[in-house]
Amino acid sequence: MIEKPRGTRDFLPEEMNIRRIVEKKMRDAAERWGYVEIKTPTFEHLELFTLKSGESIIDEIYAFKDKGGRMLALRPEITAPVIRIYINKMQNRQKPLRLYYFDNCFRYERPQKGRFREFWQFGIELIGGRRDLANFEMIALSVDILRSIGLNNFDLHLGDVFLLKRSITRNNNDIDEEKQRKIFRLIDKKDYNTLNAFLDDERIDGEGLFALLDLKDLSTIDDIKKIFGEEEKEEIEDILKILDLLSIYDIHPILDFSIARGLDYYSGIVFEIYSRGLGAQKQICGGGEYELIELFGGKSENTRGFALGFDRIMEVVKEERKNDKRILVVSTEECRRHAITLSKELRKRFIVETDIMGRNLKAQLSYANSVGINFAIIIGRKEVEENRFTLKNLTSGEQFYLTIDRLIEMLQTFGL
RNA sequence: GCCGAGGUGGGGUAACGGCUAUCCUGUAGGACUGUGGAUCCUUCGAUCCGGGUUCAAUUCCCGGCCUUGGCCCCA
Numbered sequence: 266m267i268e269k270p271r272g273t274r275d276f277l278p279e280e281m282n283i284r285r286i287v288e289k290k291m292r293d294a295a296e297r298w299g300y301v302e303i304k305t306p307t308f309e310h311l312e313l314f315t316l317k318s319g320e321s322i323i324d325e326i327y328a329f330k331d332k333g334g335r336m337l338a339l340r341p342e343i344t345a346p347v348i349r350i351y352i353n354k355m356q357n358r359q360k361p362l363r364l365y366y367f368d369n370c371f372r373y374e375r376p377q378k379g380r381f382r383e384f385w386q387f388g389i390e391l392i393g394g395r396r397d398l399a400n401f402e403m404i405a406l407s408v409d410i411l412r413s414i415g416l417n418n419f420d421l422h423l424g425d426v427f428l429l430k431r432s433i434t435r436n437n438n439d440i441d442e443e444k445q446r447k448i449f450r451l452i453d454k455k456d457y458n459t460l461n462a463f464l465d466d467e468r469i470d471g472e473g474l475f476a477l478l479d480l481k482d483l484s485t486i487d488d489i490k491k492i493f494g495e496e497e498k499e500e501i502e503d504i505l506k507i508l509d510l511l512s513i514y515d516i517h518p519i520l521d522f523s524i525a526r527g528l529d530y531y532s533g534i535v536f537e538i539y540s541r542g543l544g545a546q547k548q549i550c551g552g553g554e555y556e557l558i559e560l561f562g563g564k565s566e567n568t569r570g571f572a573l574g575f576d577r578i579m580e581v582v583k584e585e586r587k588n589d590k591r592i593l594v595v596s597t598e599e600c601r602r603h604a605i606t607l608s609k610e611l612r613k614r615f616i617v618e619t620d621i622m623g624r625n626l627k628a629q630l631s632y633a634n635s636v637g638i639n640f641a642i643i644i645g646r647k648e649v650e651e652n653r654f655t656l657k658n659l660t661s662g663e664q665f666y667l668t669i670d671r672l673i674e675m676l677q678t679f680g681l
Numbered sequence: 682g683c684c685g686a687g688g689u690g691g692g693g694u695a696a697c698g699g700c701u702a703u704c705c706u707g708u709a710g711g712a713c714u715g716u717g718g719a720u721c722c723u724u725c726g727a728u729c730c731g732g733g734u735u736c737a738a739u740u741c742c743c744g745g746c747c748u749u750g751g752c753c754c755c756a
Contacts, residue, residue, distance in 0.1 A: 268729085271747065318756035325754075342756065375682080378750070530756080545751065597715065628710090630717035638717095645715050659717065 272374070272382025283584045284575075287414050288367060291387050291573070294413040298406050300363040300389055305346035307369075311336040317345045317530060317557060327371045327382075339371035344570055345557065347390045352563035360393025360566070367575070379546030379577045388552075388572035397503045399569060400534045400554065401510040407538065407550050407571050408516050414582055418541045419549065421516065424524035425504060426553070427533045431497055432473035440469060449525040452478070477522040483508075500533070507534070532556045534569070540581050549577045590681045592617045593633040596644040597626055604644050607654065607669075611642075614673070615681050633659060640676065 269275060276284060292302070311328050327339040340346055343366050355362060367387045376382060387410070391403050404423070411419060433448060434440055444467060451460040457478075464471040473492045480489060486505070490498050511518065524535050535553030543549070552571020559565050592615050596604035604619055611617045618638070620629045626643070633641050643655035654672050656665045658679070667675060 268747070314756075322756055325756080345756085372755080374755075375753090376748085380755085546755095548755090551755095595716085622709095625713095626715050627713070627717075632717085634717040641717080643716070647715080655716085657716075662717090664716085 270382070272376040274381060274383070279586065282586050284579060286584055286587055287579065287582055288387070288575070290414045291410050291575075292365070292367065294410040295365040295387075295389060295406065298363065298402070298409070300365040300406075303347060303350065303364045303366050304368070305340065305343055305350060305366065308337045308339050309346055309349070311338040313345050313349055313561075314338055314341060316560060319529070325373050327373055340368075341372045342370055342572065343368060343386060343388055344390060344555070344572070345561075347570075348557045348561055348563075348568070351390075351392060352558060352561050355392075356564060356566075361399065362392040363389070364392070365389045377546065378544050379574070379580060381576060385575035386572045387575050388570060390568065390570035392568050393566055396533065396554070396567060397506040397510075399567070400503075401507045403552065403569050403571060404507070404518070404536055405511060405514045405516060407536075407552065407573070408514065410573065411538070411550070411578075414578070415584070416540070416578065416582055418581070420539045420541070421518045421536060422521035422524060422539070423504075423507075423518035423534070423536045424520070424522045425500060425534050426525060426531045428477060428493075428497060428500055429474070429522055429525060431493065432477050433469060433471070435473065435494065435497075436470040440467075444469075446529075448474075452523050453525045455523060480520050480522060482520065504534070530555045530557055530560070536571070540577065542581050543577060546577060549574050549581075588637075589616050590639045590679070591637070592640045592642060592676070592681070593629065593638045594619045594642045594644065595626060595629040595633070596620070597646065598623075599646065600644045600649055603649050607642065607644065610669070611673070611676075615676060630657075630659075640679070640681075642672070 311323070311326070314322060314326060322341070326341050329337055331337055347364060347366065351362065365388065367385065369383050369385050371383050373382060374380060389403070389406060391399055393399070394402070404421070408421065411417075429449070429452070430445065433445065447463065448460065448469075451457075451463065452474075461471070463469075464474075473489075476485070476489055476492055479485070483505070486501065490501060493501070508518065518536065521537075524537055531553045533554035536551070537548055538550035539547045540549045541547075550571055550573045552569065554567065554569040556565075556568070558568060592611065594604045594608045594611070594617060596619075601619075608617045608619050620632070622628075622632070624632065626645070630641055632638075639659055641657040641659055643657060645655075648654055653666050653668060656667055656672055656675060657663070665671075665675060
């Protein structure tokens with residue numbers, strides 16, 4: 266027997282039913298904000314992703330050479346492809362561009378709870394807009410989507426990598442990229458002892474950095490402003506504006522300037538959402554402002570977006586299955602042609618099955634019962650001769666003897 | 682890549698190193714030729730893969746694969 270590949274999943278009908286319901290709610294929420302769907306290819310040139318994230322990510326990507334010798338990759342995320350499309354085809358459209366997507370992505374990683382090699386992301390990219398307003402919209406939308414699927418048990422962390430970078434570079438001109446990266450890694454791990462030691466060793470002024478990291482609420486915001494210069498003050502003012510607008514939606518982020526994880530291309534506001542009630546992989550949303558357009562050869566424009574981890578969300582969302590009412594047209598062997606004719610007619614409005622097992626009448630009804638069909642329509646010689654149909658409500662056991670018009674009418678009154 | 686746990690029909694399970702691998706559920710059919718659910722009978726269907734130890738391996742050992750909790754990583 267052939268097993269499914271490592272890190273992939275099969276979704277049986279019961280689960281797909283629920284996944285589609287949640288997907289639809291997320292789409293609806295994004296569309297209510299004026300976002301429109303965009304679709305990118307399942308695979309792209311590998312370069313698109315290495316340009317964004319460096320050669321080292323090849324280890325974590327499904328990359329391959331096609332028959333023409335091209336280096337391709339299954340998309341590990343969808344932001345870079347969307348920006349590619351923007352540059353190729355949408356640069357001259359009027360801003361803002363509000364785009365959303367829902368698709369599968371692939372990463373070659375060790376699978377564990379909430380982490381798979383094929384997984385689904387629902388995301389948006391917002392291109393253009395004044396920074397404070399656009400960032401507010403992005404964050405409010407992410408929360409609106411989560412709320413619209415009935416999720417409320419999560420924490421929103423808001424950070425700013427611009428301020429974070431400036432906090433170590435503004436008084437330390439000679440600090441190189443590598444050292445910065447090391448510092449960010451330690452911040453992300455919250456390993457402040459090692460961080461302190463490193464800063465001491467390198468004689469890096471960490472006052473601004475630690476002031477930021479300690480900033481949990483707005484009480485020390487004025488002290489922060491004193492430490493930084495004009496440019497940083499403007500950024501802080503922007504954050505305050507965003508927080509104020511978010512409060513309209515009753516969204517109150519936790520300020521968290523330790524958000525720094527490996528996101529070289531993020532440039533300003535960043536945020537992450539964590540679900541309570543998941544294990545190690547509890548982040549269900551991540552996003553922020555980034556600069557990719559110029560890197561990909563386009564004309565500079567400010568951009569931001571986020572991606573929701575659909576599979577992790579499915580772990581915590583509670584959703585009822587949708588149960589459509591189903592009909593089985595049951596007939597004797599000699600009347601099958603009539604059954605198929607009736608089914609053709611009824612399918613214009615209803616969900617209708619017919620027997621293809623060649624079962625007798627009793628076995629057809631037994632099947633209907635065991636798979637949860639709600640109504641059986643019985644056609645035998647008597648029905649055909651009298652041009653009537655027997656409708657049986659399998660829930661109540663009631664039976665009716667009806668003409669075609671009355672049959673359809675009655676099915677409708679039963680809520681089909 | 683690292684540390685730990687696990688793997689028996691489709692699902693859930695039993696088997697001190699020893700009989701044709703247990704039972705429940707399920708599948709298909711029958712008892713029942715125009716009326717479902719109950720009952721009974723029959724059928725189908727499994728020891729993850731490969732080595733090793735042994736007279737004998739589902740059981741013990743090693744390796745792999747897969748699942749799973751965590752670490753690394755998470756663009």
